[in-house]
Amino acid sequence: MNHKSAVTRKEHFNAAHRLHNNRWSDEKNTEVFGKCNNPNFHGHNYELEVKIIGEIQEDTGYVIDTKILSDIIKVNILEKFDHKNLNLDVEEFKVLNPTVENIAMVIYMILRPLLEEKYELKIKLYETPRNFVEFPY
Numbered sequence: 001m002n003h004k005s006a007v008t009r010k011e012h013f014n015a016a017h018r019l020h021n022n023r024w025s026d027e028k029n030t031e032v033f034g035k036c037n038n039p040n041f042h043g044h045n046y047e048l049e050v051k052i053i054g055e056i057q058e059d060t061g062y063v064i065d066t067k068i069l070s071d072i073i074k075v076n077i078l079e080k081f082d083h084k085n086l087n088l089d090v091e092e093f094k095v096l097n098p099t100v101e102n103i104a105m106v107i108y109m110i111l112r113p114l115l116e117e118k119y120e121l122k123i124k125l126y127e128t129p130r131n132f133v134e135f136p137y
Contacts, residue, residue: 013082048125104135
């Protein structure tokens with residue numbers, strides 16, 4: 001008998017960013033992004049939830065070994081994003097506006113190929129305690 005379950009790993013990282021569209025004037029960027037367009041950047045304490053959905057394995061009782069999941073997130077996400085300026089230090093955001101939506105999407109795109117296809121992957125990223133994004137949706 002197969003039983004699906006979801007395993008969620010919660011992580012935390014701090015990062016700075018600036019919301020800015022290079023195709024727009026400074027005035028339009030200020031109008032659209034407000035304080036988030038500060039040329040000197042601003043930061044957030046991001047809370048990340050990585051959810052893996054799959055069948056509970058009969059031999060281990062796991063959907064996925066959480067230590068393995070933790071290591072994958074640490075090496076591929078936290079080391080890349082934590083205490084970084086996303087616009088300057090993370091390759092993907094040199095051409096992509098680092099909104100919370102885009103950050104969640106990039107995290108998904110990094111992790112998806114590192115996990116077996118049998119798993120469904122969901123990302124939830126909190127930019128503030130009241131603002132978060134789920135990807136994919």
